Amino acid sequence: MTLAVVVTLAALGTWAERVVPWLWAIRAHAQQSPVLRSLDAFVRAFAPAVVMALLLSALWAFPMRSLMGAVPIAMAMTVIFAWRFRSLALSIVAGMGAFWLVHVL
Amino acid sequence: MKTLDRRQSTSQALPEGLAIVLGYLPASMAFGMAARHFGIPTWGILAMSAFIYAGTSQFALAGLWAGHAPLWLDVGTVWLINMRHAVYGPALTMRQSLARKIFPLLTGWGLTDEVFAALVRYKQASLAHYGQVTAMAYSAWLTGTMAGVLFGTVILRQVPSASEALAFVLPALFIAILWHWITPLPGQWDRMAIAVVVLTSVFYGGMRISQMGSLAVPLAAGSAASVVTVYGSWKSKQGEES
Known part of the structure; x- marks a missing residue:
């Protein structure tokens, strides 16, 4: 019973955190609120910071041995493919393949 | 910053969705296995993945629940960890000039870190694009949780090298997104x-x-x-x- 209450409250809060500010922003956008220009400039740097944070957090799971060997090689391969082919799928597969090869070999 | 028409948008959603799926499967399986280990009933584990749908906070909640933490601490911790999601919707609105409330109402529940990272780089994305990426990610999270609860240890024992390769999917996704973002x-x-x-x-x-x-x-x-x-x-x- 208590677990059901915890999950329900946690889920409702998480839903509200995702949806309510989004609805608010759409409303502000529709009304051409003056705060939008500053918000846009704020978002321009904040969004890459989120991705950077996720990347660092994901790299945290790797042991130091991988961070000195397989991870930098796989990262380089991902960047090379992203730069050369501008394809998200291809660069991910290249990075994954490089990581697997270096890690296994 | 990319602008896509509807057809390009839908075809682009597939590789993005797949990358998230491959990244989510091991993580959600790990959650299923960990929650099972903590003694949480199967319905509770699946409910967490289905209704909260936010990886880090689910792991935290499972740990708190196992430690018999009070209700307010369980709920408050989940809210606090997920508070970062509050900026994602406004960021998408600013980037894509979204004026339709249908987007958050239909897809807002699925706005996770990875889905946000995949979608925010577009100047214009369709509801189909949003829906496709969100649905793929959500299905993977649920499937992985279920697999982790039912036969997690068996799968990891059978394909250890595959799980090693999958470990780099999400970092590769973030690197590729960052690269596309910062070059222009x-x-x-x-x-x-x-x-x-x-x-x-x-x-x-x-x-x-x-x-x-x-x-x-x-x-x-x-x-x-x-x-x-x-x-x-x-x-x-x-x-x-x-």
């Missing part, structure tokens, strides 16, 4: 801001102080850098007016 930088203030974020993150990441810090420090640097871009945008507006 719009102005000198933006370039400065991104440089602050990257240098701080690399410096902090190199020191490897704590996992929570590896999320918090780039976000703090991003907020500081955002103030720089707001200042830059204000300066350029002043220049235009004079």
